[in-house]
Amino acid sequence: MDYQLGPQDVLVVDLWGATQAYFQFEVSPEGTIRPENLSPVYVNGLTIEAASNKIIDRLSQIYSGLKAQGNNPPTIFHQISLGNIRTINVEVVGEVAKPSMYSLPSLSTVYTALHAAGGPTENGTFRKIRVVRNNKLLSTLDIYPYLSSGIRSGDVRLKNGDVIIVEPYSNRIKLDGEIKRPGFFELKNGESFSDLLVYAGGFTSKAFKSTVTVKRNGDREREIIDVDQDGFEDFRLRDGDLIEVSAILDRFSNRVIINGAIYREGEYQLTSDLTLRKLIEKAGGVRGDANMSRITIYRTSDDFSQSVIPVDLEALLRGDVADVMLLREDVVQITSIYDIKEEYYVQVSGEVIEGGVYQFFNGMTVQDLIILSGGLKESASGSMIEIARRNSNRGVNSAADIITLSIDQSLTLDSEDRNQILKPFDQVYIRKSPGYTVQQQVTVEGEAFATGVYTISRKDERISDIIKRAGGLTPYADASGAILIRKTEFSNTKSNNQISQESLQQLRQKVLNEESELKNISQTQLIERLKKLEEKVETDTQNDRVGSKLKKELIQDVSEQDSLMQDVVIKEEEPVAINLPKILDEPGSKYDLIVKEGDVISIPGSLETVRVAGEVTSPLNVRFDQSYSFRNYIERSGGFLVSAKKGRSYIQYPNGERREVKRFLFFKKYPKVQPGSTIFVSKKAEKKPLHLQEILAITSSLATIAFLVDRISN
Structure with a gap:
């Protein structure tokens, strides 16, 4: 290790064997360490190995076993290592992201300092980074070999006071197109396009390698140079060159x-x-x-x-x-x-387990189609089958051929009907038995003796019949507040659509979902044909109940066009106001409605309050009092607000029925209040103040009218 020791470095000395000892020596500002009871040892500028020899020589004055005595080997063994290292101050200046003075570990190199400073900026050089020590040029770095091959050329270990200078670039070109590392590159004098390819990682697999185009800035205008592959090694680039590498032609020669x-x-x-x-x-x-x-x-x-x-x-x-x-x-x-030609199919609908579109087979019979559709439902018992076939006689007045087959009570067909051969595009309708009816239920909830779900036994069964079957009302029931919740004609219902994209998707899915993973070639080709056919067919989502759909659209259309009408919310269920006391007193009367599938008869318990809401001082619930009138409840809520429109007040009874305040000349007749009612006071419409221009226009119009009246009268 070529690391040179200096002040603030810490050396660790570990002795073991005949003697065990552990020392830590910090290099002083004078460059020495001072073992206890021994003279200082000068280690400044020495490597670890050279300093170790001097320290062992000095310690052997106390620990004689550190060195061999004659033919006897040492009895004390040692290890000297570097502990804490000193900090050095290095200055990084020039075209770097964060030029400044940096405190770095003494083991740092030039690359460590450049990393701390954020590296060269867009205008900084990568090819000529200088290191100055003691006002003399120590080294010049080229970062490109490190970026392309990992070789740190010119890198040196820094010392305190070193200066790293990053100058602006001197020769930069741009490489674009089918190259692995497109972007800006800096080249030294004498480097060719081949050298640039090494730095850029080479061509991509789609590059046209025979020729590259160089766009160069001349003295007065730009010029284009085509460089062939043979000239890559010799072509010298200039500052500002733009090299474009195009792709090979997107076509095949053979x-x-x-x-x-x-x-x-x-x-x-x-x-x-x-x-x-x-x-x-x-x-x-x-x-x-x-x-x-x-x-x-x-x-x-x-x-x-x-x-x-x-x-x-x-x-x-x-x-x-x-x-x-x-x-x-x-x-x-x-x-x-x-x-x-058209894709052949047959369709079955009605009282079968799984109606829809099925693939047509030559020799296919009605029985085969029924089996494919999962068989007949119980509701088909004693009914008939109707086959609608495309017109074959081409008559002007003929629309379709109708073939009728009969189903007996045991859900079977006779041998002749069973073997009726189908043709492409046949539509088979399995009719429902005229006397067959699916059970329909209504629900009774609230204050009845036996609440729950009841099946409608007759088509003319009424509310009073259902209440009677429920055991009548409990003593706590409020019959006047009973309400009927009924499905509207806008309830969603599934329809048997005509042949549509959805039907074709259904047929394709049937073939795909067959249990056998091994499909024959005809089925595979059918799947592909249906996939193409789905893209050509428009989806038809016509609802069964065309009248309901049209009525819903008309209501929505009117609400959109009429600016005075509030938004209309189309609901699938709506409350129906009923008069249950009259129904129970007069069963079968006009008040006693015939129940329908999904009806809910809700009977509330006795209510003892009246709610006052809207434009009153204190909206609240008030205890019901038989002696109180409509105005009394308003007064109990603090009276009308200034914004209240008194003549548009109304009361809503527990059964959903509403009654407004009636006026005759200067007299008002308020509706009767019942327990559980809600009194609502409406709000006046906001009046916009007239602007000066509007006032002037009205005044001018009135003056003109007065003038005309005066002239006519004279």
């Missing part, structure tokens, strides 16, 4: 392409003797679905125009027509018979 109904589609090498027939053989031959009557070769001319060469594939394979020599960039397209 490629032909074959697509379509072939076993191995793709790109192939064009050899001198490659013909169409040889290319088909190289691609594995044509598939069974190939259109043998015609294939097409698309040929590109030198002027990039395209021409079409039709070939009779069947005659070519028989040898009846001459083979075609292929040229560069020829594209051979072998059309599948399925590319030029």
Whole structure:
């Protein structure tokens, strides 16, 4: 180790053997260490090895076993190492990120100091970094060999007071394009483009290496220089040069392409003797679905125009027509018979387990389609099957052929119907049995003796019937506050859409999800055809309930166009105000509604408060008092605010019904208050103050009218 000791360094001396001792000696400002009871030892400027010899010589005056005595070897062994090291002050100046004086460990080198200063700036040199010691040039560094190969050329260990100077760059060029390290580079005098390639890491795999373009600043204008590969070693670069390395052309010199109904589609090498027939053989031959009557070769001319060469594939394979020599960039397209006709399918809907679109097979029967769809539902018992077939007689008044089959009570078809052969595009409808009805439920909640879910037993069953089945009302029920919650006509319902992109996706997914991972070639080709077909078909998301959908759109359209109308919220469930006391007193009357699927009859408990809300001084809940009127509750809440619109006040009863304050001339009739009601006081519309221009315009108009009236009257 060539480290030279100096003041503040600490030496550690460890002795073992006949004597055990441990010492730490700090080098004094005078460059000495002072062992106990011994004279000082001068170690300044010495290496660790040289200082160790002097220290052992001095310690042997006390520890004689440190040295051999005659033929006897030493009995005391030693080890001397460097403990704490001193700190040195080094100044880094010039074009660095943070020029300053730095306190560094005495083992630091020039690279350590440059790292502490943040390295050279954009204008700083990397090729000529100077180290000055005692006002003399000690070393000059070139960082590029370190960055490219890890070699630290010119690096020295620093001493206290050293100065590192980073000057501005003197010769810089820019390298751009297909190069591994594009950017700015600094070159020394005499370095060539080959040297620059080493620093930049070389060309990329896509680089055009035969020639590079150099754009140079001349005395009066710019110039371009093409440098061939043979001249890389000799070409000398100048400050400000821009070197552009372009990419090779994105084209093939010996490629032909074959697509379509072939076993191995793709790109192939064009050899001198490659013909169409040889290319088909190289691609594995044509598939069974190939259109043998015609294939097409698309040929590109030198002027990039395209021409079409039709070939009779069947005659070519028989040898009846001459083979075609292929040229560069020829594209051979072998059309599948399925590319030029509609995809065959059949559809089943209605009372089957899984309706939808299914692949058509030659000889497919109704029974086969029912099995594919998971079988018939129980609701198909005693019904019929209707097959809608595309028009075959081409009559002007004929839209479709209808074939009807019957299903017996055991969900079977007779032998003749079972073997009814289907044709492509048949739509099979499994009708529901006329007497079959799925159970429908309503819910009773609140203050009834037996709350819960009840199944509707008759199509004309009413609220009173359901309440009777629930055991009637409890003594704590508030019949006047009962409410019916009913699904609206806007409830979401799934529909049996027409043939759509979703249906085709469904068919493709059925084929993909088959348990067997080994699919035959027809299924594989079907998957590919359906994938292409999905991209061409527009999605049809028509809802079953067209009337409900249209009504919903009309309501939304009106609310958007009418600026005076508040936003309309389309709900799937809405409350229906009912008069339960009259329903129970007069079962079957006009008040007694027929229940529907999903209805909820909610019966609250007895309510003892009245809520006052809106533009009153203190909105709150007030205890119900039979003797209180509408105005009394307003007064209990502190009275109307200045912003209150008294004539638009209303009351909402527990069953959802609302009644407003009625006016006749100067008289007001307030609605009756019931327990659980909410009194709401509306707010006046905000009035905008008139601007001076508006006042002047109104005054001018009134003056004009007065003038006209006066002239007419005279």
